[in-house]
Amino acid sequence: MGRIFEVRKSKMFARYDKMAKGFTRIGKEIAIAVKKGGASPETNPALRRCMQNAKAINMPKDRVEAAIKNALGKDTSSYEEVLYEGYAPHGIAILVETATDNTTRTVANVRSLFNKTGGTLGNSGSVAFTFRHLGMFKLNPEGLSTDELELELIDAGLDELGEDSDGNLIIRCEFADFGNMQKALEEKGITPISSETEWLPSNTVEVTDEQAEDVFKLIERVEQDDDVQRVFHNMA
Structure with missing residues (x-):
């Protein structure tokens, strides 16, 4: 018990x-x-x-x-959005989105976490080119026609329209079209459940269960840092 x-x-x-x-x-x-x-x-x-x-x-x-x-407030911190790039064990590419008021502290912490979990923090541009930077909108499908929606959102930059495991509609567009897509949905009276940018890998890497555990250990440690917002990887 x-x-x-x-x-x-x-x-x-x-x-x-x-x-x-x-x-x-x-x-x-x-x-x-x-x-x-x-x-x-x-x-x-x-x-x-x-x-x-x-x-x-x-x-x-x-x-x-x-x-x-x-x-x-005048005395509040001004956060800066910084993207860090590197590799987890077994050659898995990692992107770390941060929002920080002290980049010196953040890069030191992120580098230390990579080193302690068998990873390597890289230079800017070393990993991001292997990902696509996209906008993602999650919609309640009730009352929506996917065929009509697809046609109506093409001019706003629609790249992909599908469903998630919960049956919600998922709309993706290029990062440059994020604002256009948000505006197009608002003009149609559609309020997304959520909307955010994301990094999707152009290619994924197969790993064993044991190797995946090593990668997830790094990701979990990095995600615990207060300055880290989200972590993306190219593990299949």
């Missing part, structure tokens, strides 16, 4: 950590959006997107409002 309790408690803390990390990530994205485009979601598309994503992960409304208010 004690063992079952410990396992349940461990899973509960893991879910809490994931939720807390998600709230922190969205909070930083809100701060960046407000600094760049102001605190009004009506005139700031990036902030509207952040608020949609906050709702998707059940981030409390008061935390969203607090993040916006804090971003307006």
